Amino acid sequence: MRLALLHSSLFVLASMGALGAAHADTVLDRANGYTLNSKNELVRFASLAFDDKGKVIAVGSAAAVAAKAPKARHIDMQGRTVLPGLIDAHGHVFGLGEMLTQLDLSTTATLADALKAVSAYAGANPKQLWLRGRGWNQEIWKLGRFPTAAELDGAVADRPILLERVDGHAGWANSRALQLAGITSTTPDPAGGKIMRDAAGNATGILIDAAQSLVQKVMPDQTEAQARVVLDRALAEIARVGITSVHDAGVDSGNDRLYRDYADSGKLTVRVYGMIGGVEQDFDRLAANGPLKNYASDMYALRAVKLYSDGALGSRGAALIAPYSDEPSSRGLLFSSAAAMRATMEKAMKKGYQVNVHAIGDAGNRQILDGYKALVTSTASAGQRHRIEHAQVVALGDIARFKSIGIIPSMQPTHATSDMNMAEQRVGAERIKGAYAWRTFLKQGSRIACGSDFPVESPNPFFGIHAAVTRQDAQGKPAAGWYAGQAMTLKEAFRCFTLDAAYAGHQEDTLGSLEPGKWADFIVIDQDLFTMPASAIHKTGVLETWVAGRKVYQRK
CATH class of the missing domain: 3.10.310.70 (Diaminopimelate Epimerase; Chain A, domain 1)
Incomplete structure (x- = not known):
């Protein structure tokens, strides 16, 4: 794996080094292409044209696309499947x-x-x-x-x-x-x-x-040279698995400095939608000029804040309304009082930032929903599209509040299949009905922004799509799917990793689908996602990853 990552890094650096060289319009021919459109329709296409700035010109039949780009260079896709670049929302x-x-x-x-x-x-x-x-x-x-x-x-x-x-x-x-x-x-x-x-x-x-x-606090600080090595390794892996945009859930001043430097120098091979970690000193510095909505041709944004309400289920740190079913002496941990949390949320809202709060347990989710209920109107911040990250175990009566208050559930499908070995033990047969409840959220009209929470889970988005559709692990267990009634359709899972993830980052007008005027962020995969058996989705491999019409990864 280390050798593969090294090769990926070298390929990325070589390809990005040529970014300054302009080229004519480009047309992909003989593609087995799929994209969603603004009407939530799954559209197939044989050709895709994009200009020298990396924006889509046309999508459709070979003749129609060729007419829009008469002097383009052509690339024969040989029937391979082309999809919009996938977005990891967390x-x-x-x-x-x-x-x-x-x-x-x-x-x-x-x-x-x-x-x-x-x-x-x-x-x-x-x-x-x-x-x-x-x-x-x-x-x-x-x-x-x-x-x-x-x-x-x-x-x-x-x-x-x-x-x-x-x-x-x-x-x-x-x-x-x-x-x-x-x-x-x-x-x-x-x-x-x-x-x-x-x-x-x-x-x-x-x-x-x-x-x-x-x-x-007693460990030595990471040097900038070490941080660059870390970022290079992460970017190579992200490109390898077909992610073209990621919502980074916790950016500090050092991260921000490197992201801007990489974006300026053409080394940032994935779009980053950043969430400032907390509202302390880093926030005061980074928020001095307000949210950064568009930097370096949409390669970087810093317009959200990441907060924490509680811990995690596996370590019994998630805050529950009633005690843990498998440890009656504990209810987990709320990190802040309701008043302190609201003050923190309000500070970010008043500065114009989207507020994205980690909440795993039903008490953690309720605390944050109560906070949003009290603050969204008073701060006139509904348009900031506030989110709850994970929304993992939610009291059944609280799920409807996401829709009524206007809060986006940002969820990670592989959490369900990773946690199914202990989740019901932790919360019992009744509370599990509101856990990992994707179908319940979708049925009420909530847009789910999907991600992985890497490195907690693998960054591979096809693992997430597989989990969302099958509610099974990679070994196909359980055979009928774990609480299969909460599964997504393939189209819904595809949307939550594309258009709805883009929406959760205020980027649906530029990312998430292959439509004229949007960025030509796309991937080429080795299977047809929409005709293959659902049980094999997690085996999908990425052949190429393109960002703004530039190839940033190619499988050797």
Whole structure:
């Protein structure tokens, strides 16, 4: 995989280096093309023309398109399937790059596998002062509990280690890391976080949500050179899986600086719709001139804010109205009081930003819906298209409020198939009816913006489309689909990764479909998405990725 990513990076750099060279109009011939239009109709096309600026001129039959671009160069697609570039409405670009450059535990099947991987990684990286990684999941390991610092010490004891859980909402530290962070039996839990402790009150090594910051603040800062390597790796992977636009859920000042630099120099190979992480110092700096709506030919925007109401279901940090079904002593964590959260939301709204709040549990979703209900009208910000990110477990009576208040549910289909091994255990048979409830949202007329939440999940959008349509994992389980009544049709899933994701970023007039005047962002795939068996959608491979009429990836 590392070699493939290196080849992808080199291809991207080579192709983007030629961006300054103008060319004539281009026509794709003999394409098996599909796109949606503004009427939500699935349109087929044989030819596509775009100009030297990367905007679509015409879509349709060979004769009709040729007439619109009489002096164009022609590319024979040889019957291959062409789709609009897919949009991931919720990802973490730098987080993906970091995962690709650190220890990846996402494929470990047992605790023993993970400890072996940690030991091997430490041996292969003797000069790293801190060891970092991500992807562990005690539910997959069937451990029945969280892992401990003592177990991690058995793999590496002489250097500090912090390993993020797959969802990013819990950290697993060894004793050396706890020692450097000054975490003892008397260390209080920080607001919005929890230090897991044993019967004697000693820290076990698991840090939930904000408690991770106790260790993170003593870690060395990432250098700009390291950040560039991380971004390069992420961009190469994003292009490889056919994503042409991503909504980055948590941009800081350093990220913003690099995005602008990459956009200016032609190195940004995916469009980035940025969400500023919080409303603290970075927000005050980045929001000084208001939302950035269009930068470098729509390659970058920074017009949203990302906030958090609660944690995640897997680590029992998601805030629930009633206790967890499998841990009656806990209801999870709300990160802020209702008043504090509303003040935060209001600050961003009044500055003109779209407010996108992470909410997993039904209490977290209710807190944010209550906040929107109180603020959207008073701030006259309905046009900012506020969102709830994940909208994962919602009280049945609260789902209709998304529509009545005008809130976009930004959801990630693969969360359902990844969580189905534990979700019902966490919330029980009644609350699960409002969980991952895509059909219920669609039936009431809500537009769902689909994404992956990478690196929590794979960035591959065809994994998401497959999960949305089948409610099954890659092994086809369960056979009938997990709560299959909440599945999407293929057309709905396609739309939520294209036009509706574009709408959620105020970009439906320029992105999300292949229509005259929009950007020529498209992908070429190795199967016909609309005729293949739904069970095989996740096997779809990307042959080429194009952004603004420039090829940024080609499969070797």
